[in-house]
Amino acid sequence: MSVNALYDYKFEPRDKVENFNGMQLLYVLWPNHLMFCAPFALLVQPDMTFGAMVEEILKPATASHPDAANADFLAAQWLLNDEPFTPDADASLIDNGIDHKSMLTVTTPGLNGLAGAGF
Amino acid sequence: MAVKNKKLNLKDKYQYLTRDMAWEPTYQKKKDIFPDEDFEGIKITDWSQWEDPFRLTMDAYWKYQAEKEKKLYAIFDAFAQNNGHQNISDARYVNALKLFLTGVSPLEHAAFQGYAKVGRQFSGAGARVACQMQAIDELRHSQTQQHAMSHYNKHFNGLHDAAYMHDRVWFLSVPKSFFDDARSAGPFEFLTAISFSFEYVLTNLLFVPFMSGAAYNGDMATVTFGFSAQSDEARHMTLGLEVIKFILEQHEDNVPIVQRWIDKWFWRGFRLLSLVSMMMDYMLPNKVMSWSEAWEVYYEQNGGALFKDLERYGIRPPKYQDVANDAKHHISHQLWGTFYQYSQATNFHTWIPGKEEMDWMSEKYPETFDKYYRPRYEHWAKEHAEGRRFYNNTLPQLCQVCQVPTLFTEMGEPTKLSHRQMNYEGERYHFCSEACCDIFKHEPEKYVQAWLPVHQIYQGNCEGGDVETVVQKYYHINIGEDNFEYVGSPDHKRWLSIKGKSSDDKAEGSKQDAA
Numbered sequence: 001m002s003v004n005a006l007y008d009y010k011f012e013p014r015d016k017v018e019n020f021n022g023m024q025l026l027y028v029l030w031p032n033h034l035m036f037c038a039p040f041a042l043l044v045q046p047d048m049t050f051g052a053m054v055e056e057i058l059k060p061a062t063a064s065h066p067d068a069a070n071a072d073f074l075a076a077q078w079l080l081n082d083e084p085f086t087p088d089a090d091a092s093l094i095d096n097g098i099d100h101k102s103m104l105t106v107t108t109p110g111l112n113g114l115a116g117a118g119f
Numbered sequence: 120m121a122v123k124n125k126k127l128n129l130k131d132k133y134q135y136l137t138r139d140m141a142w143e144p145t146y147q148k149k150k151d152i153f154p155d156e157d158f159e160g161i162k163i164t165d166w167s168q169w170e171d172p173f174r175l176t177m178d179a180y181w182k183y184q185a186e187k188e189k190k191l192y193a194i195f196d197a198f199a200q201n202n203g204h205q206n207i208s209d210a211r212y213v214n215a216l217k218l219f220l221t222g223v224s225p226l227e228h229a230a231f232q233g234y235a236k237v238g239r240q241f242s243g244a245g246a247r248v249a250c251q252m253q254a255i256d257e258l259r260h261s262q263t264q265q266h267a268m269s270h271y272n273k274h275f276n277g278l279h280d281a282a283y284m285h286d287r288v289w290f291l292s293v294p295k296s297f298f299d300d301a302r303s304a305g306p307f308e309f310l311t312a313i314s315f316s317f318e319y320v321l322t323n324l325l326f327v328p329f330m331s332g333a334a335y336n337g338d339m340a341t342v343t344f345g346f347s348a349q350s351d352e353a354r355h356m357t358l359g360l361e362v363i364k365f366i367l368e369q370h371e372d373n374v375p376i377v378q379r380w381i382d383k384w385f386w387r388g389f390r391l392l393s394l395v396s397m398m399m400d401y402m403l404p405n406k407v408m409s410w411s412e413a414w415e416v417y418y419e420q421n422g423g424a425l426f427k428d429l430e431r432y433g434i435r436p437p438k439y440q441d442v443a444n445d446a447k448h449h450i451s452h453q454l455w456g457t458f459y460q461y462s463q464a465t466n467f468h469t470w471i472p473g474k475e476e477m478d479w480m481s482e483k484y485p486e487t488f489d490k491y492y493r494p495r496y497e498h499w500a501k502e503h504a505e506g507r508r509f510y511n512n513t514l515p516q517l518c519q520v521c522q523v524p525t526l527f528t529e530m531g532e533p534t535k536l537s538h539r540q541m542n543y544e545g546e547r548y549h550f551c552s553e554a555c556c557d558i559f560k561h562e563p564e565k566y567v568q569a570w571l572p573v574h575q576i577y578q579g580n581c582e583g584g585d586v587e588t589v590v591q592k593y594y595h596i597n598i599g600e601d602n603f604e605y606v607g608s609p610d611h612k613r614w615l616s617i618k619g620k621s622s623d624d625k626a627e628g629s630k631q632d633a634a
Binding site: 119 | 491511512528544546564568577578
């Protein structure tokens with residue numbers, strides 16, 4: 001469908017990758033840890049390695065959760081844009097197929113948040 | 120000899136002031152005079168069928184409103200002179216006003232602009248006059264709300280730059296984009312969105328709890344505004360129902376168009392009201408009713424009767440109302456948890472509810488509060504007591520349509536985050552729900568332009584790369600005064616000193632907190 005308008009209604013998407021000054025957006029969801037109310041929105045370098053993203057960005061973002069200390073994210077189960085995905089920690093995000101505005105979901109077996117509430 | 124009565128009776132006056140504003144043009148085409156009337160596909164066969172819900176004449180309107188205004192401002196003056204702010208239940212209440220002033224009052228102004236615009240676009244004079252009158256009401260509401268709350272600005276933080284913040288602050292893009300969406304639609308969609316879906320179906324969820332909440336919490340200025348606006352709101356609601364019935368009766372081809380608008384605007388309104396849900400359950404120290412009770416009365420019962428009534432036009436209840444009904448057990452808690460963790464970037468404070476308040480929530484939300492939400496507060500309270508007040512230092516993903524962080528959970532699965540994703544013309548888009556994703560799919564060109572605050576920060580358009588700079592410079596939020604935790608805030612200290620207590624005392628009602 002398209003917008004019903006009085007004129008040819010066409011606009012550039014506001015969040016194209018070229019608007020991010022060489023960086024790209026990445027979303028990461030850690031299911032069953034709703035202490036973080038929504039998936040993280042991260043600004044990352046496309047040529048950053050996956051391992052560096054986990055160490056330098058994901059770990060600090062999740063550090064305040066009691067489960068974080070026990071989480072082995074690199075050995076966890078990953079989805080990339082809802083599809084099963086095996087990350088290569090030494091390859092860049094782009095070479096891992098993680099493009100602008102991709103979403104990663106990382107499940108850490110045995111770590112299901114606090115109080116049985118997925119929190 | 121018959122003397123001609125110089126005074127017009129009410130009916131004649133009304134006729135002169137409304138229908139006689141309409142004449143058949145002779146040297147311009149009607150289509151050129153009302154160019155926006157047809158493109159949405161709504162077919163109007165006979166504008167004379169428009170029944171004016173209130174045959175209020177302009178001169179009666181001015182007189183009546185002026186009297187109301189006089190009384191209203193007399194009470195504002197008395198409130199200020201008597202330091203009325205000292206008689207409220209607790210200073211935490213003022214945070215509801217901060218949210219209202221930045222989130223809702225600018226919408227009244229947006230409504231004024233919207234009605235002034237569509238009040239020019241209908242070829243039917245009755246509809247034009249009704250919209251113009253409502254435009255004036257909305258402008259008045261915006262002004263009187265600001266005046267009602269201005270006294271608080273002298274004594275509490277976070278109320279100093281509401282209109283400016285409305286255009287910039289991350290969570291205020293939720294109400295702003297809601298109205299921008301409506302105002303950039305055609306005139307019939309605007310009326311379906313605002314007059315019907317918002318004013319008629321959902322407005323009671325905003326006004327009744329908020330004005331009762333003001334009364335329960337000793338805020339006479341805001342209560343008085345509420346009374347003053349009540350007769351206007353009744354008129355607006357009646358217009359909302361008239362609009363929808365009129366459009367549906369005009370042509371059967373209008374039914375599917377209107378149904379889609381109802382589906383869209385019910386959902387958009389429901390998402391917007393999630394802010395009100397947390398205001399009701401968490402920000403009113405003296406509670407009126409719970410969000411779930413309000414939803415049951417004002418949507419499930421009243422809305423249920425309404426949609427039963429509209430069945431004869433071929434209209435069904437809004438799509439995804441089952442999701443909204445289920446969400447009544449959750450959204451206030453999910454929203455408060457979100458604002459609690461992002462308090463560093465808001466113009467109001469948040470806090471852990473006190474023990475009595477949590478017990479109240481256990482009673483009002485027997486299925487969900489103790490199981491899913493109490494443990495969060497207990498954990499955060501413990502963290503706070505140990506000197507680690509929880510803040511989320513990473514920005515959240517936002518929904519492309521409603522612009523709320525994608526924080527909601529799936530229906531029937533309160534621990535599973537609801538998230539949808541799709542590709543459109545080579546770009547990825549993310550949504551909080553199937554319903555928002557549906558809205559996008561129908562008009563993708565509209566939402567690909569969305570000004571999402573998180574992405575704007577990351578693009579470098581908000582005067583800084585870090586949250587602190589953005590909050591201070593771009594949002595005009597005074598760090599350490601307007602934002603962060605309530606306990607120990609300048610507002611909290613000021614309130615304790617008003618009440619003659621030392622700042623070592625714990626916050627009233629927040630006895631679990633480590634003050």
